[in-house]
Amino acid sequence: MPENASQALVIVDAERNYYVLPREAVATAKAAPEARALIEAHLGERADVPLCEGYSFAGVLNLPAEADMAHYTSEASWPVASVS
Numbered sequence: 799m800p801e802n803a804s805q806a807l808v809i810v811d812a813e814r815n816y817y818v819l820p821r822e823a824v825a826t827a828k829a830a831p832e833a834r835a836l837i838e839a840h841l842g843e844r845a846d847v848p849l850c851e852g853y854s855f856a857g858v859l860n861l862p863a864e865a866d867m868a869h870y871t872s873e874a875s876w877p878v879a880s881v882s
Contacts, residue, residue: 805851 807819829837840861846854 807849807853 805821807821807824809817809819811817837859840859841857842860844857846856848854
């Protein structure tokens with residue numbers, strides 16, 4: 799990949815709508831290590847599916863509808879890792 803190229807994670811839903819998440823958006827959403835157990839508990843049984851560039855699909859979070867984390871907010875829902 800050329801040095802000036804950027805990367806994005808692209809996901810697609812059942813209706814073939816594409817969602818493009820720039821690497822910066824993915825990095826901003828990186829969960830802090832102390833959130834790992836909570837996230838894994840919400841994921842339940844799973845097996846990572848390798849994608850590319852060192853990323854894997856871990857699953858979909860199963861959250862109750864009334865959970866704060868189940869709704870969009872401009873604030874991070876999970877504790878996020880600090881970026882240095």
